[in-house]
Amino acid sequence: MAGLPEVVHSPGALVRSRLTRKMPTTPTFAEQREADRRATAGPRVGEMRECTGNHVQSRLFRPVDGETLCLACRSDADASVAPAIDAAVRGGAAARELLHARRAGVAA
Numbered sequence: 719m720a721g722l723p724e725v726v727h728s729p730g731a732l733v734r735s736r737l738t739r740k741m742p743t744t745p746t747f748a749e750q751r752e753a754d755r756r757a758t759a760g761p762r763v764g765e766m767r768e769c770t771g772n773h774v775q776s777r778l779f780r781p782v783d784g785e786t787l788c789l790a791c792r793s794d795a796d797a798s799v800a801p802a803i804d805a806a807v808r809g810g811a812a813a814r815e816l817l818h819a820r821r822a823g824v825a826a
Contacts (some may be wrong), residue, residue, distance in 0.1 A: 723737075748802070763778065765780055765784075766778040766779060766780050767779060767780075767781050767786070768788055769788040769791055770786045770787060770791075771787050771788060771790075771791030771794075772791075777790075
């Protein structure tokens with residue numbers, strides 16, 4: 719083969735010599751960072767979606783699981799549902815109290 723001696727007397731020395739002679743130069747930190755930047759430089763806006771909520775200007779966001787509303791709109795939607803959830807919880811608690819009172823009255 720090209721670059722190999724006819725007879726190898728010391729395999730370890732041969733490997734060490736080839737590694738030191740044929741090893742590529744180590745890139746500097748700046749070169750590594752630039753290579754990373756080029757590798758990840760894609761259209762970041764291509765992953766974004768426009769919010770279907772009520773905004774003065776269109777708002778882009780990165781959906782995680784097929785959402786159509788941005789975080790602010792989802793928070794607003796959750797806040798508008800919260801009173802209904804609280805009323806349902808209070809109603810459930812009241813119904814349980816009546817059932818317990820009725821059972822206690824029947825058992826007594």
